Amino acid sequence: MVVEEKVTFCRICESLCGLVATVEDGQVTKLRPDKDHPLSLGYACPKGIAMTDLQNDTDRVLHPLRKNADGEFERVTWKEALDEISTRLRAVRDTTGPESIGWYMGNPGAFSYSHTIWVKGFLDAIGSPHYYSAGSQDVNNRFAASALLYGSPLVVPIPDLRRTKHLLIVGANPLVSHGSVLTAHRIRDQLMDITKRGGKVVVVDPRRSETAKAFEHVAINPDGDAWMLLSMLNVIFSEGLEDTAAIQAQSQGVELLRDAAAGYPPEATEERTGITPDTLRQMARELATAESAAVYGRTGSCLGRRGTLVSFLLDALNIVTGNLDSPGGAVFGRPPVALDEVADRFGLATYGSTRSRIGNFPDVLGNLPATLLAQEMETPGKRQIRAMFVSAGNPVLSVPDGNSLERALDKLDLMVSLDFYVNETNKHADFVLPATTFLERDDLPIAFLGFHSKPFVNYTHKVVEPAGEAREEWEIIEDLAKALGVTPSSVPPIRWLGKLGIKISPQRLADILVRTSGDGDLFGLRRKGLNLKKIAAQPHGIVLAEHVATGELGTKLRHKDGKVHLGPPEIAGELERIKTAAFEASDERPLQLIGLRELRSHNSWMHNSEILTRGGRSQPLHMNPLDAARFGVGEGARVKLASKSGEVEVPVTLTEDLVEGTVALAHGWGHKGGWQTANGLGGVNVNVLAPSGAEDIEPLAGMAFLNGIAVSVELVSAGSPAAASVSESVTAAPQRD
Numbered sequence: 001m002v003v004e005e006k007v008t009f010c011r012i013c014e015s016l017c018g019l020v021a022t023v024e025d026g027q028v029t030k031l032r033p034d035k036d037h038p039l040s041l042g043y044a045c046p047k048g049i050a051m052t053d054l055q056n057d058t059d060r061v062l063h064p065l066r067k068n069a070d071g072e073f074e075r076v077t078w079k080e081a082l083d084e085i086s087t088r089l090r091a092v093r094d095t096t097g098p099e100s101i102g103w104y105m106g107n108p109g110a111f112s113y114s115h116t117i118w119v120k121g122f123l124d125a126i127g128s129p130h131y132y133s134a135g136s137q138d139v140n141n142r143f144a145a146s147a148l149l150y151g152s153p154l155v156v157p158i159p160d161l162r163r164t165k166h167l168l169i170v171g172a173n174p175l176v177s178h179g180s181v182l183t184a185h186r187i188r189d190q191l192m193d194i195t196k197r198g199g200k201v202v203v204v205d206p207r208r209s210e211t212a213k214a215f216e217h218v219a220i221n222p223d224g225d226a227w228m229l230l231s232m233l234n235v236i237f238s239e240g241l242e243d244t245a246a247i248q249a250q251s252q253g254v255e256l257l258r259d260a261a262a263g264y265p266p267e268a269t270e271e272r273t274g275i276t277p278d279t280l281r282q283m284a285r286e287l288a289t290a291e292s293a294a295v296y297g298r299t300g301s302c303l304g305r306r307g308t309l310v311s312f313l314l315d316a317l318n319i320v321t322g323n324l325d326s327p328g329g330a331v332f333g334r335p336p337v338a339l340d341e342v343a344d345r346f347g348l349a350t351y352g353s354t355r356s357r358i359g360n361f362p363d364v365l366g367n368l369p370a371t372l373l374a375q376e377m378e379t380p381g382k383r384q385i386r387a388m389f390v391s392a393g394n395p396v397l398s399v400p401d402g403n404s405l406e407r408a409l410d411k412l413d414l415m416v417s418l419d420f421y422v423n424e425t426n427k428h429a430d431f432v433l434p435a436t437t438f439l440e441r442d443d444l445p446i447a448f449l450g451f452h453s454k455p456f457v458n459y460t461h462k463v464v465e466p467a468g469e470a471r472e473e474w475e476i477i478e479d480l481a482k483a484l485g486v487t488p489s490s491v492p493p494i495r496w497l498g499k500l501g502i503k504i505s506p507q508r509l510a511d512i513l514v515r516t517s518g519d520g521d522l523f524g525l526r527r528k529g530l531n532l533k534k535i536a537a538q539p540h541g542i543v544l545a546e547h548v549a550t551g552e553l554g555t556k557l558r559h560k561d562g563k564v565h566l567g568p569p570e571i572a573g574e575l576e577r578i579k580t581a582a583f584e585a586s587d588e589r590p591l592q593l594i595g596l597r598e599l600r601s602h603n604s605w606m607h608n609s610e611i612l613t614r615g616g617r618s619q620p621l622h623m624n625p626l627d628a629a630r631f632g633v634g635e636g637a638r639v640k641l642a643s644k645s646g647e648v649e650v651p652v653t654l655t656e657d658l659v660e661g662t663v664a665l666a667h668g669w670g671h672k673g674g675w676q677t678a679n680g681l682g683g684v685n686v687n688v689l690a691p692s693g694a695e696d697i698e699p700l701a702g703m704a705f706l707n708g709i710a711v712s713v714e715l716v717s718a719g720s721p722a723a724a725s726v727s728e729s730v731t732a733a734p735q736r737d
């Protein structure tokens with residue numbers, strides 16, 4: 001037997017921890033944390049280790065599958081699959097046009113540079129606007145806010161974790177999520193270090209989350225963030241705590257915020273936020289007077305009704321307190337491949353350059369709101385989606401109103417999925433094409449290079465050859481494009497080369513991007529510069545600098561006046577809208593539902609792992625005992641949880657960690673795909689409770705409304721406490737050394 005050890009890195013979450021794979025006769029038999037990774041230093045979480053379970057899973061799809069007349073999947077050859085898909089795809093294009101072909105790329109797609117670039121390239125080459133991703137359920141509001149503030153959706157500040165003296169976290173739980181829109185290895189340690197050096201971490205969250213428990217917690221009502229942030233601005237302006245010099249040097253339009261904030265003294269927002277005026281004043285003063293401070297928000301600040309406004313205000317706080325682009329503040333990474341610059345070059349840094357057919361929502365980086373997918377498939381007319389591709393995604397479980405999506409998928413002329421499982425979404429496909437895992441492909445994590453709390457770059461070769469007949473997404477896309485006579489690229493010169501039969505591989509493209517970047521070797525002109533080979537030669541990765549650069553704002557701003565725009569009309573509109581915003585909860589639906597991430601789950605796709613489900617798992621509704629008493633519900637009771645859009649039945653677990661009036665349920669459950677262990681776990685699809693009408697979509701970025709949904713709870717049966725007790729312990733596991 002040939003046994004090898006191969007250095008690589010995990011691509012499940014944005015922490016990108018170093019891993020060492022044991023490979024026996026071409027098969028990965030073990031993954032362990034890489035002690036020699038200069039930043040993750042021998043840390044990996046249970047999911048990274050459990051990836052071997054998925055890699056070798058007997059439920060994995062290893063051959064092309066085609067649905068037969070009985071609705072069952074049967075194995076076919078790649079040639080049969082591609083021939084038939086090509087014929088049917090051409091038929092769709094020729095009858096209803098290329099604009100009736102859509103693609104949804106899920107979250108794991110973002111962890112593969114080739115996958116991401118090729119999907120967008122395919123749609124751009126055929127001329128279809130129907131590009132969807134997990135972004136509209138995750139982060140597009142953050143990008144939209146950046147487009148308004150800085151003039152590019154891809155100019156996104158991160159907290160300078162390694163230097164800050166004060167970190168205000170709004171709606172993120174990095175002790176479980178391990179960080180997002182922020183690549184910070186051993187993030188728990190980096191956060192602990194802030195308090196160790198005399199600084200402070202404050203966590204604003206409706207739940208006393210694992211992170212909130214480790215630091216200072218400010219409890220807030222779901223979706224109360226905009227009011228909280230406006231009140232913080234109110235306190236800062238009315239007490240003269242703003243950094244006038246910084247505001248003047250960096251920005252224009254502050255009057256809008258100053259005027260708006262005047263209407264929100266802390267007393268006026270307490271009912272919305274649940275935060276007492278004293279606490280709020282203290283939060284504002286501490287932030288404004290800290291030696292350095294950074295405000296950081298993640299999904300908890302994105303999935304409410306006003307995500308773009310909230311992201312905008314988070315940055316506004318950084319700016320008015322003089323913390324933008326300065327050490328210990330909110331800083332701009334200077335990555336070896338600067339996405340903002342690359343996207344500018346090819347016109348890809350778009351916001352609002354196309355609009356959705358339904359609802360007229362602006363695109364964000366080409367993405368349209370995935371919440372609209374079912375309607376885009378079912379509403380007749382030009383641009384109606386008739387053929388749909390889904391790669392690395394499970395929108396039936398991750399997008400609002402999964403039931404409607406299931407119905408719509410069945411009515412398509414063609415549905416094709418690229419995945420390594422049959423999941424709840426692609427079970428509706430005509431074809432499931434076997435994709436590689438991240439261990440079976442190379443990677444340069446282009447999407448995340450700019451978000452490292454310490455500038456860093458790494459590249460990995462594939463660890464093993466693809467299992468079975470699995471192929472990389474970009475290779476499959478090349479074949480689909482060939483069938484339509486196009487070269488899958490967003491870049492016209494590459495499409496022209498394609499016409500001449502000259503193909504550019506992902507590796508070649510990555511090399512060009514690295515070599516022409518600020519750190520690149522400029523094809524030999526800069527001898528010490530980087531190229532892909534040099535990066536690959538150091539498999540544990542390369543630390544590029546001790547700290548993220550500051551004083552970068554000038555090079556980042558795309559607005560012609562060279563200023564951050566604090567008063568754009570879009571935000572003025574949102575500030576008007578918020579004035580009359582109704583309370584979400586009502587007598588009929590008195591509670592608000594939020595999400596919950598678990599250490600041993602990853603969205604919808606790791607519930608088939610033996611390691612991660614050992615000892616049993618369940619998906620209880622977390623509920624405050626005071627609310628439970630109000631509804632006559634005890635530990636382990638089964639309840640009907642209903643919103644205006646749907647209902648589910650779940651067991652209850654009681655916890656004082658949630659603010660009164662808020663209940664929490666994890667997403668990514670309720671399996672009925674080809675993953676048998678996952679199917680056996682039970683649970684429900686929480687997103688049948690999320691509304692999918694255009695009126696429920698956030699207007700500036702098309703964000704899904706997933707946090708703060710008004711719900712009612714009704715006792716079904718008293719149940720037994722044991723029913724809920726097998727739920728994952730929600731305390732963060734200690735980091736291993």
Ligand SMILES: Nc1nc2c(c(=O)[nH]1)N[C@H]1C(S)=C(S)[C@@H](COP(=O)(O)OP(=O)(O)OC[C@H]3O[C@@H](n4cnc5c(=O)[nH]c(N)nc54)[C@H](O)[C@@H]3O)O[C@H]1N2
Pocket residue numbers: 013014107138170171172173174176177178179180204205206207209220221222223224225298299300301304594595596597598599600601602603707708
């Ligand atoms: N173990 C694990 N890790 C993951 C994932 C996973 O599924 N499992 N998923 C990955 C993905 S795709 C992402 S995008 C990241 C997300 O990374 P994070 O955003 O850091 O993770 P969440 O746990 O969603 O944290 C959101 C927090 O916001 C709180 N919250 C909910 N509503 C509100 C609100 O209205 N206001 C405020 N202030 N807070 C609110 C929630 O209680 C929760 O604690 O995590 C990634 N990492």
Ligand SMILES: Nc1nc2c(c(=O)[nH]1)N[C@H]1C(S)=C(S)[C@@H](COP(=O)(O)OP(=O)(O)OC[C@H]3O[C@@H](n4cnc5c(=O)[nH]c(N)nc54)[C@H](O)[C@@H]3O)O[C@H]1N2
Pocket residue numbers: 105106107108109112134137138299391392393394395397398399418419420421423435436437438473595596602603604605667668686687706
């Ligand atoms: N209620 C609620 N809903 C949410 C959220 C929430 O907090 N609350 N969070 C939202 C967020 S932040 C996200 S990112 C989304 C995630 O939602 P999605 O991106 O739609 O779905 P995932 O659960 O990530 O499913 C990923 C699929 O990709 C497959 N896969 C994994 N790796 C690869 C690969 O390398 N190649 C291919 N081809 N396939 C692969 C898996 O088998 C799985 O079928 O969920 C969103 N939905």
Ligand code: SF4
Pocket residue numbers: 010011012013014015016017043044045046047048049178
């Ligand atoms: S924290 Fe876990 S899932 Fe995230 S990169 Fe590290 S090992 Fe992978």
Ligand SMILES: [Mo]
Pocket residue numbers: 107134138
């Ligand atoms: Mo996400």
